[in-house]
Amino acid sequence: MKMMTCMNVKEYMIAWLFMISILSLFYTCKSDPVQQENASIYLLDSTYVRVTPMASHLDVPWEITGGPNDEIWFTEQAGKVNKIDAESGHVKTLLTLPDLYRERTSGLLGMVVHPNMSETPYIFIAYSARKSDHVHVSRVVRYTYKTDTLINPLTILEYPAWKGHFGARVAIAPDGKLIVATGDGAQDENAQDIASPNGKILRFNVDGSIPSDNPFANSAVWAWGLRNPQGLAFSSKGILYNSDHGDATDDEVNMIQKGGNYGWPKIAGYVDTPEERLFAKDSILVPPLQAWTPTIAPAGLVYYTSAEIPEWKNTLLLAILKGNSLYALPLNKEGTKTDTVYHFFERAFGRIRAVYASPDGAVYIATSNRDWNPNGFAGDDDDRILQIKKVDKKAIKEEVALKAKAIHDGKETRSEGEVLYTNYCASCxxxxxxxxxxxxxxxxxxxxxxxxxxxxxxxxxxxxxxxPSFSFLSDHDMAIVLSYVRKKFASKRGQISQDDIKKNRANQ
Ligand code: HEC
Structure with missing residues (x-):
């Protein structure tokens, strides 16, 4: 107050103007460029990336892949093959399937665009079709690409749709063969039955014929024992990896070998129960590179090879639905092992279904917040395709970048019951x-x-x-989760003790 009395009116005005200009400067610094509309900056380890929505209000984008001229192509489970138009940035639909069968997890799923479109202008899609009111089938179909249209469908494979676990992804191997990952149809017995195309990695020539060097004569089966694979990726060395949904336990990432048995339904994850050991004795089983219990619901998979984002070089990037993240699994030099798993963008965008790495080193992900089993994350503009692209550090202010990497410091603020419930029950x-x-x-x-x-x-x-059966939970964990369920959802009932669990186990 004393100071003001010393100022004349002019000084007072100047002081005000000065303050306003400082404030507005502060404001513009803050809003530019980080709070640019619809984009945000994240810090990985040492690389800054900008996350930009490329398409929104989609009906469950299921696959993202590269098209001719480095275009971004994607499928929607609702039955559409689209691309993001390079010039306008708008979504352009190339194909709408007329006979789509979509219920829960069925519909249009995986897609691959042949890497050599000038000589082999083919795209391959995996989807489920309605043949009549009562007959549903799963299919892999090849289309020919001609100036933004898809023509001449050729059915490579048609197999029973069964009731669930539809998979499915498709990929082109470095040797030009078509690789298909199929779900077991929610019929456990299919996965170990070599005569069934369900629960398998299959291998075809691009004309649909069976390659002569497949493990079984006249059979497309390349590997078996899978449950519901939703990820398929080749590394730059030509190693094939897949991701597979476990039942109540053991989601997996596998390295796929010719003639390999991945165990389902006899073995979930690692061989670590007496029954599993017995089965493993007589089979050539390939253990997973990684397995997760509690489950995370792993979907799309891609191998990142670019130097653009160094923390991701030579890693598998895995889209995680239930765990709401993008996982990075760094591989050893040979590509045969991965010991660590890093979680990125945890709970930032909700469920993530698909991931693609473009040749320029940008990564694209698709959210899945409006699919059949949403967990309450859907925003107004979901579902979206987001581009994750490196930005120069000089162009941004460090203090406004969000940290993309989850740090698990072991400090858990939730109760034990809530954690167990979240891990094992809340997805359903x-x-x-x-x-x-x-x-x-x-x-x-x-x-x-x-x-x-x-x-x-x-x-x-x-x-x-x-x-699913939860008998794998210890008496302690089971007592805690069931007591939590009672207390939280039926507050009048008493608690459940470890003795209650022990008694019931003994009586089975
Ligand atoms: C994969 C999905 C899934 C998960 C995970 C799951 N459940 Fe269920 N649960 C179901 C389904 C489906 C039913 C209905 C079964 C039926 O009667 O056909 C059910 C039924 C139940 C019921 C009986 C309800 C009724 O009205 O009959 C209880 C209680 C229950 N679950 C508790 C749990 C608990 C506790 C957990 C975690 C430890 C859990 N569930 C995990 C799918 C799931």
């Missing part, structure tokens, strides 16, 4: 216990949860139809 019954209408029953005011303890314990130990 949802964090709020309200389930998914017609598919996953609500646990809130549920007769089984509120009812007799033996019945509740047995149901979770044994599973029922689509509800």
């Amino acid at each position: 019954h949802k964090p709020n216990g309200r389930g998914l209408m017609g598919t996953y029953p609500a646990l809130v005011q549920n007769k089984v949860v509120e009812g007799e303890t033996t019945n509740f314990v047995n149901l979770v130990l044994n599973g029922k139809k689509e509800m």
Whole structure:
């Protein structure tokens, strides 16, 4: 106040103008360029990247891949093959499937554009089709590309759609062969049955014929024992990797070998139970590169080879649905081992279904927040395709970059019960216990949860139809998660003890 009395009016005005200009300078610094509309800057380890939405309001983008002239092509589960037009940036639809069968996880899934389009102008898609009201099939179909149209469909493979676990991805091998990863159809027995195309890695010539050097004469089977593979990628050395959804345990990333057996349904993840050891004795089994329990729901997979983002060079990038992240699995020099897993963009964009690395070193991911099993993350503009591209450090201000890498410092703020529930139950019954209408029953005011303890314990130990068995959980963990469910969703009922679990296990 004293100071003001010393100022005349002119000085006072100048002081104000000065303050306003300082403020506005501060404001523009903050909003430019980091808070540029719809883009954000993230720091990986030492590389800054800008994340920019390339397309939004999509109906479950399922695959992203490179088209001719470095275009970005993608599928929507709703039955559309699209590209992002290089000039306008708009989405252009090249094909809409007329006979799509879409229910829950079926629909248009994987796609690959042949890397040599000038000589072999083919694209391959994996989808499920409605043959009649009662007959659904899964297919791999080749289309020929001609000036932004897809013509002359040729069915490479048609197989039963069954009821679920549709997979599916397609890839072109360095030797020009077509590789297909198929789901077991939610029929466990298919995966170990060499006569069934379900639960397999299959290998074809691009005309649909069977290569003469496949492991079984006149069979497309290249490897088997898979459950629901949604990721397929070749490294620059030509090694084939895939990702596979486990049941209640053991999601996997595998290195695929000719004639390899990946174990499902006899073996989940590593060979670590007495039954698994017995089965493994008589089979040539290939253990996973990585396995995850609790499950994470791994989907799209790509090998990153560019020097553009050094922290990702020679890593597998894995799109994670349930875990809401992009995982990076650094490989050893030979590409045969991976010891560490880094989590990027955890919970930043929700469920991630697909990932693609373009030749210029940019990475593209597709969100899956409006698919059949959403976990409540969907934003107004979901689902989206996001571009992750390196930016020069000088062009940005460090303090406004968001950290992309999750740091697991072991400090868990949630209760043990909430963690177990989140890891093992929430993907189906949802964090709020309200389930998914017609598919996953609500646990809130549920007769089984509120009812007799033996019945509740047995149901979770044994599973029922689509509800997996949780007998692998220890008595301690089981008591904690079931007590949590009761307390949270049916507050009137008593707690469940380890003895309750022990007794029920003994009576089975
Ligand atoms: C993969 C999805 C899935 C997961 C994970 C899952 N459940 Fe379920 N659950 C189901 C389905 C589907 C049903 C209905 C089974 C039926 O009756 O056909 C069900 C049924 C139940 C029921 C009986 C409800 C009723 O009305 O009959 C209880 C209780 C239950 N689950 C608890 C749990 C608990 C606790 C966990 C975690 C330890 C869990 N579930 C994990 C899918 C799942």
